[in-house]
Amino acid sequence: MQLLSLLLLAVIFPGGDNEDAFQGPTSYHVIQISQFANSTWAQNQGSGWLDDLQIHGWDSESGTAIFLKPWSKGNFSEEEVIELEELFRVYLIGFIREVQDRASEFHLEYPFLIQGIAGCELHPGKPTVSFLRGALGGLDFLSIKNDSCAPAPEGGSRAQQFCTLISQYQGICDTVAKLLLETCPQYLFGVLDAGKAELQRQVKPEAWLSSGPTPGPGRLLLVCHVSGFHPKPVWAMWMRGEQEQPGTQRGDVLPQADGTWYLRVTLDVAAREAAGLSCRVRHSSLGDQDIVLYWGRPTSIVLITLAIVVPSLILLICLALWHFRRWPYQNIS
Ligand SMILES: *[C@@H]1O[C@H](CO)[C@@H](O)[C@H](O)[C@H]1NC(C)=O
Numbered sequence: 001m002q003l004l005s006l007l008l009l010a011v012i013f014p015g016g017d018n019e020d021a022f023q024g025p026t027s028y029h030v031i032q033i034s035q036f037a038n039s040t041w042a043q044n045q046g047s048g049w050l051d052d053l054q055i056h057g058w059d060s061e062s063g064t065a066i067f068l069k070p071w072s073k074g075n076f077s078e079e080e081v082i083e084l085e086e087l088f089r090v091y092l093i094g095f096i097r098e099v100q101d102r103a104s105e106f107h108l109e110y111p112f113l114i115q116g117i118a119g120c121e122l123h124p125g126k127p128t129v130s131f132l133r134g135a136l137g138g139l140d141f142l143s144i145k146n147d148s149c150a151p152a153p154e155g156g157s158r159a160q161q162f163c164t165l166i167s168q169y170q171g172i173c174d175t176v177a178k179l180l181l182e183t184c185p186q187y188l189f190g191v192l193d194a195g196k197a198e199l200q201r202q203v204k205p206e207a208w209l210s211s212g213p214t215p216g217p218g219r220l221l222l223v224c225h226v227s228g229f230h231p232k233p234v235w236a237m238w239m240r241g242e243q244e245q246p247g248t249q250r251g252d253v254l255p256q257a258d259g260t261w262y263l264r265v266t267l268d269v270a271a272r273e274a275a276g277l278s279c280r281v282r283h284s285s286l287g288d289q290d291i292v293l294y295w296g297r298p299t300s301i302v303l304i305t306l307a308i309v310v311p312s313l314i315l316l317i318c319l320a321l322w323h324f325r326r327w328p329y330q331n332i333s
């Protein structure tokens with residue numbers, strides 16, 4: 001049944017990202033940002049991510065990892081984690097020292113910024129893909145292709161020089177290859193399993209309509225808000241009956257502080273054509289019970305009125321009861 005609905009989702013959501021076919025994240029990567037202010041001052045920032053969810057930080061002062069989720073260690077043992085922390089600590093300190101020592105050799109002018117990203121990604125039915133890319137001053141510098149250092153065209157002769165240099169350090173290359181090709185996939189499978197209750201949790205969206213800033217005379221901007229859902233893949237569309245409105249503009253799916261997502265889809269229409277339009281929302285948490293909200297349906301106003309009036313009435317009644325019960329006691333005492 002689950003499989004069938006997944007297949008259906010794949011048919012219903014044509015043209016969606018590859019990502020839409022999965023529940024939950026499919027990749028792990030670490031990010032390194034190293035700032036070099038001058039010849040004596042430099043700083044590293046490190047973090048670890050499952051797709052766009054951060055699960056690791058790095059404390060540069062103590063040289064230790066920060067585990068942002070109770071399951072951030074995946075299925076790795078305490079010894080393995082300590083070993084990896086030690087490796088990253090030595091690497092990050094050594095990285096800054098090497099770059100500072102070789103700044104003039106590589107004609108690097110302070111201040112400059114180095115960014116790196118490395119990790120691995122699952123593809124269904126195919127081997128895990130590992131990647132590593134480095135950037136200097138915001139431009140691609142190098143990447144790893146076919147197990148070897150590949151200078152990026154934007155990196156110029158400096159990147160070629162660097163790849164030549166690094167290939168002489170067989171020990172470093174072997175360690176990087178092991179981390180990318182063995183450690184990363186093992187960790188990724190383990191952490192996806194350890195965190196699955198949270199990563200694959202299903203939280204239903206709430207949806208509501210509003211009008212946006214008027215796009216022009218006689219026109220309306222219909223806004224459909226979809227909020228608080230998990231996981232990220234979602235489908236929302238302005239419809240007339242069963243007809244999708246091709247003018248629907250879909251915003252980015254934005255993260256919210258509680259780990260759920262928010263999406264806005266808008267439609268610019270002539271005011272007299274707004275009646276009868278609806279916003280339809282599909283999400284894995286809803287099964288086949290799509291949310292459908294009609295523009296200008298009085299029901300929503302009635303519901304809002306009820307939502308305000310009913311609690312007020314209850315409050316009034318409670319106050320009245322409290323008031324009437326209180327007097328007799330006071331009279332007695
Ligand atoms: C190096 O940069 C840091 C941070 O910007 C600054 O505090 C320090 O004074 C600078 N040192 C020199 C020698 O310029």
Ligand SMILES: *[C@@H]1O[C@H](CO)[C@@H](O)[C@H](O)[C@H]1NC(C)=O
Pocket residue numbers: 145146
């Ligand atoms: C990777 O290596 C294989 C065989 O060694 C070669 O056929 C392929 O073109 C290489 N790919 C890249 C991107 O260099």
Ligand SMILES: *[C@@H]1O[C@H](CO)[C@@H](O)[C@H](O)[C@H]1NC(C)=O
Pocket residue numbers: 075076077186187189190
């Ligand atoms: C963690 O899980 C992965 C995949 O299930 C496995 O390959 C790896 O050996 C496990 N690691 C440990 C330390 O148990």
